[in-house]
Amino acid sequence: MARVVLEVRDITKRFGGLVAVRDMVFDVHHNEVMGIIGPNGSGKSTMINMISGAFAPSAGAIRLNGQEIAGKSAHRIARQGVARTFQLVRLLPELSVVENVVAGAAFGHRKRWGAEAERHARQLLDRVGMGQQVNMPVSSLTYINTKRVELARALACEPEVLLLDEWLAGLNPTELQTGIALIRSLRDEGRTVILVEHVMDAIRSLCDRCVVMSSGAKIAEGTPAEVLEDPEVIRAYLGADEDA
Amino acid sequence: MSMRDLRNLALSALAFGVLALLPLYVSGYILSIATTMAMFTVLATSWALFSGPTHYISLATAAFFGLGTFVTGLGFQTLPMWLLPIIAAGLGAVLAALVGLVTLRLSGVYFVIFTLGLAELVRQVVTWVQNRTGQRGMYVLTSITERDIYWQLLGMAALVFLVGWLIARSRLGFALRIIGNDETVAKHSGIDTAAAKILLFMVSGAAAAVVGAMMAPRYIYIEPSTAFASILSFQVVIMALLGGTGRLWGPLAGVVPFTLLWEFISRNAPNQTLLLLGIAFLLIVYVLPGGFVGLYDRLRHRYGQGGQ
Ligand SMILES: Nc1ncnc2c1ncn2[C@@H]1O[C@H](COP(=O)(O)OP(=O)(O)OP(=O)(O)O)[C@@H](O)[C@H]1O
Numbered sequence: 038m039a040r041v042v043l044e045v046r047d048i049t050k051r052f053g054g055l056v057a058v059r060d061m062v063f064d065v066h067h068n069e070v071m072g073i074i075g076p077n078g079s080g081k082s083t084m085i086n087m088i089s090g091a092f093a094p095s096a097g098a099i100r101l102n103g104q105e106i107a108g109k110s111a112h113r114i115a116r117q118g119v120a121r122t123f124q125l126v127r128l129l130p131e132l133s134v135v136e137n138v139v140a141g142a143a144f145g146h147r148k149r150w151g152a153e154a155e156r157h158a159r160q161l162l163d164r165v166g167m168g169q170q171v172n173m174p175v176s177s178l179t180y181i182n183t184k185r186v187e188l189a190r191a192l193a194c195e196p197e198v199l200l201l202d203e204w205l206a207g208l209n210p211t212e213l214q215t216g217i218a219l220i221r222s223l224r225d226e227g228r229t230v231i232l233v234e235h236v237m238d239a240i241r242s243l244c245d246r247c248v249v250m251s252s253g254a255k256i257a258e259g260t261p262a263e264v265l266e267d268p269e270v271i272r273a274y275l276g277a278d279e280d281a
Numbered sequence: 282m283s284m285r286d287l288r289n290l291a292l293s294a295l296a297f298g299v300l301a302l303l304p305l306y307v308s309g310y311i312l313s314i315a316t317t318m319a320m321f322t323v324l325a326t327s328w329a330l331f332s333g334p335t336h337y338i339s340l341a342t343a344a345f346f347g348l349g350t351f352v353t354g355l356g357f358q359t360l361p362m363w364l365l366p367i368i369a370a371g372l373g374a375v376l377a378a379l380v381g382l383v384t385l386r387l388s389g390v391y392f393v394i395f396t397l398g399l400a401e402l403v404r405q406v407v408t409w410v411q412n413r414t415g416q417r418g419m420y421v422l423t424s425i426t427e428r429d430i431y432w433q434l435l436g437m438a439a440l441v442f443l444v445g446w447l448i449a450r451s452r453l454g455f456a457l458r459i460i461g462n463d464e465t466v467a468k469h470s471g472i473d474t475a476a477a478k479i480l481l482f483m484v485s486g487a488a489a490a491v492v493g494a495m496m497a498p499r500y501i502y503i504e505p506s507t508a509f510a511s512i513l514s515f516q517v518v519i520m521a522l523l524g525g526t527g528r529l530w531g532p533l534a535g536v537v538p539f540t541l542l543w544e545f546i547s548r549n550a551p552n553q554t555l556l557l558l559g560i561a562f563l564l565i566v567y568v569l570p571g572g573f574v575g576l577y578d579r580l581r582h583r584y585g586q587g588g589q
């Protein structure tokens with residue numbers, strides 16, 4: 038099997054009395070798309086936030102290519118090669134589309150600046166399917182295009198690991214097919230991706246492996262087919278549905 | 282460098298050249314207004330270098346300015362005059378770094394309050410030291426004339442514009458724009474947001490301290506209550522916002538009309554200057570968000586290039 042890029046070991050996050058993530062353990066291998074799934078509030082975003090350095094874990098270790106990153110500040114972790122998108126899209130409203138992507142290229146893992154950064158940004162925008170609108174203000178973009186720009190920004194630093202927190206959420210059925218195809222093409226390029234997702238079709242067709250979280254803890258791990266048949270996983274999802 | 286940059290640079294150099302000749306032609310009264318304008322131009326422009334992109338409103342100008350005046354007050358007899366602004370710049374930068382380390386991790390509101398308190402704090406400390414040593418104010422009696430001060434400030438303004446222009450084209454300037462748009466995105470893109478903000482705050486603090494050091498001989502008598510007067514901080518904020526912080530020349534567009542109005546009002550109705558501050562503030566909030574720069578951009582968008 039390919040080398041391990043990211044190791045998560047016994048990671049726990051407490052918010053006051055609430056344990057949002059409990060003793061999480063998993064590995065992400067090079068060129069792998071790894072899914073994190075689970076009902077609402079099960080701790081998926083919190084896990085992403087700890088890997089990217091938005092929060093420091095309460096306990097445990099996270100290693101990127103063997104180096105400890107748990108608890109480091111977000112900008113250090115970004116420079117070491119972790120890039121992310123956000124569950125609620127975050128673009129830079131006063132910057133043009135292409136500047137939004139240059140923002141991802143200028144300070145991160147592989148730094149580019151000036152004409153080179155701009156060329157790189159345009160290539161990426163082309164890559165995610167919006168080569169036409171690079172000089173538009175971001176306020177004029179459709180929802181799926183804001184997601185594309187955010188993805189291009191995350192790709193711009195050539196990350197070691199790309200974290201996508203529900204990147205496909207909120208797309209209509211046609212857009213969803215486009216979105217899935219786009220992420221699949223990233224996978225085919227050999228990128229290492231952690232995908233937090235609720236859309237089952239996407240999980241089945243995109244993930245090499247998944248971990249399933251429920252109430253902050255890992256309840257299953259394996260291929261999408263394996264985990265989606267696991268009785269405990271089914272119970273967790275059905276239970277969540279009954280609560281809702 | 283593009284043709285447009287070159288043209289702007291040439292025009293700016295020409296403008297500064299013309300302004301430098303001003304003292305040779307105008308009366309003492311006009312020169313004194315021009316000196317005040319030059320002072321506020323440096324203060325408001327350097328203030329906007331930091332506060333424009335980050336949207337952090339600093340009310341610390343008076344603290345840095347006062348520090349600078351005291352550097353001159355304490356050093357003019359023993360040290361060469363040219364050294365004083367340099368010392369002031371260093372101390373201003375150090376003070377800004379300290380304040381930045383303590384406050385810039387805080388959110389905007391706390392930052393405003395803290396910076397307002399800072400001028401008061403420094404003033405109290407200086408007063409306390411003076412009381413301990415039995416000193417009161419200081420006389421700064423030098424052979425420096427209003428003309429000299431004007432020229433010094435004009436040179437400083439040129440420097441601040443140059444620095445601002447260089448920063449805007451640099452990765453630091455870009456980082457600050459990103460921070461101002463979304464600090465979370467900035468961090469996750471690899472920007473050390475605290476370091477970037479502190480660096481810019483140091484530039485703006487150093488500039489204000491230099492202005493204080495240059496202005497000290499004009500006041501002749503320096504005491505803490507006037508050197509650290511917080512009204513200065515408010516004037517600078519209002520002028521910068523009135524002009525607009527979206528462009529380098531924005532604060533200047535606020536300084537010129539505001540200084541003239543201030544002068545007019547304080548001559549004719551000295552008690553109404555605070556009213557002017559208040560009205561200008563309301564004007565900015567309700568009528569001119571983005572200041573004159575914002576208005577200019579909107580008009581240009583409607584009638585000019587934007588419409589084509
Ligand atoms: N900053 C925070 N402070 C306090 N509690 C938090 C914080 N962030 C998350 N939580 C709590 O931690 C738990 C896990 O939240 P998290 O956002 O990680 O879930 P999730 O799996 O991403 O859910 P969803 O599918 O709805 O996005 C929730 O109970 C949430 O309320």
Ligand SMILES: [Mg+2]
Pocket residue numbers: 081082083124202
């Ligand atoms: Mg989530």
